[in-house]
Amino acid sequence: MHSYYPVICYLLAIHFRYNDNQVVKSLFIVAKFFFKRLTNTQSSINLANEMKSLNDKKQFKKTLAILDQHGTTNITTLSNFAIIQALKACAHMRDLQRGKTIQNLIASRTKNDMYVSSALIHMYVECADITSARSLLDSAINKTPSMYGIIMKDALMKCGDVAHAESLFSNAKEKDLPSYGAMMKGYVGNNLPKQAIELFNKIPDPNDVHMIMLLNACAQLKTKQALDIVKNISKRIPKSFFSNPHILTSLLDALMKCGDVAHAESLFSSAKEKVLSSYGAMMKGYLDNNLSQKAIDFFYKIENPDDIHMIILLNACAQLKTKEALDLVKKISNRIPKSFFLNPRLLTSLLDALMKCGDVAHAESLFSSSAGKVLPMYGAMMKDCHRFL
Known part of the structure; x- marks a missing residue:
């Protein structure tokens, strides 16, 4: 119940007891004030929800357009939730200047609201302004583990400053599960799988995300010891974790x-729910183990293959380098949906497969007719030219 209800009820009680018209006027004034306040609050909530909806759809320009319509000078009337959505849009758009403008206008909220502070830190990190991000962390009154996680994962680990990230992690008074995950992901991202595995063993109660990071570290190691860890994990993973399709994909x-x-x-055969990424992991695995034909045969088991599966299929054909593989590549090139060609990696793989299978003329024709050429496409054309000189 709203806090102003008792005030209105009290005024009504006085009116009915003393029949005082002055009380009625006061009542209308109070009701008008609170109705306006309620309307403004509801409007702010609707605005914030609309901004979140646009962010969820990755329509970040539209989110910022709403902010512009509301007016920069009126930004202080927005809820913290709306501010956070605006900062998220700035982060994705790498709009550092607008993010700074927002911070200057809501300076009083920055130190007192941990969620706004976290959103600001994330925005600065995404815009590569690490100095400002660390300054905000230092000045925050209520430092949270997630703030440390943002700095460790996004700023320091991405920049390769592993030592500083480790120091920050060690000095953090509270370590939550996301912080451990950030460190593990950072180790894997910096090609330090052994450190990721060692850190996993220190986590009090690891969740499915940590399990995925551990599996990724083992995949990066590619050793017998890593395989033993993976086999041990596959026997001990709680069944509830398999509701996360990424677990099965990472395990495969x-x-x-x-x-x-x-x-x-x-494992794949016994899995009840198979998602596209799991099929992709199997196909890529066959390629890694020089089992190209198995990757091709596996492709035909997928009901609705996407552009990623198509790329792996083309890579398998390129690995085979046979007439049958070339026939399949030509068949694929005629049947690939036009929307798939928006992925430059697919076109690069198609050119590579044609060249490796010996059809230079087809590759040259496809390359010439391509509207958007990227550097890997030039590389695919050049890489196998020596075979035909």
Whole structure:
């Protein structure tokens, strides 16, 4: 119940007891004030929800357009939730100047609201202004583990400053699960899988995200010891974790990269729910183990393959370098949906497969007719030219 209801009820009680018309006037004034306040609050909530909806759809320009319509000078009337959505849009758009403008206008909220502070830190990190991000962290009254996580993962780890990230993590008074995840992801991103595995063993109660990071670290190692860890994990993973499709995909990827194709095939066959990424992990695994034909055969099991599966299929054909593979590549090039060609990686893989299978003329024709040429496409054309000189 709203806090102003008792005030109105009290005034009504006085009116009915003393029949005082002056009380009625006062009542209308109070009601008008609170109705206006309620309307403004509801309007602010609707605005914030609309901004979040646009962010969820990755329509960040439209989110900022709403902010512009509301007016920069009126930004202080927006809720913290709306401010956070605006900062998220700035982060994705890498609009550092607008983000700074927002911070200057809401300076009083920055130190007192941990969520606004976190959004600001994230915005600065995404815009590569690490100095401002760390300054905000230092000045924040209520420092949270997630703030440290943003700095560690997005700023320091992405920049390769592992030592500083480790120091920050060690000095943090509270370490939550996302902080451990940020560090593990940072280790994997910096090609330090052993450190990621060691940190996993220190987590009190790891969740499915940490399990995925551990599997990714093992996939990066590609050693017998890593394979033993993966097999041990596959037996001990709680069944509830398999509701996360990324777990199965990472497990398949790790098994394949560590060379245990048979175990991966058995696990995939027994899995109740198979998602597209799991099919992709199997196909890529076959390629990594030089089993191109198996990757091609596996492709035909996918009901609705996407551009990623198509790329792996083309890579398998390029690995085979046979007449049958060339026939398949030509067949694919005629049937690929036009929307797939928006992915430059697909076109690069198509050119690479044609060149490796010996059809230079077709590759040259496709390259010439391509509207948007990227550097890897030039590389695909050049890489195998020596074979035909």
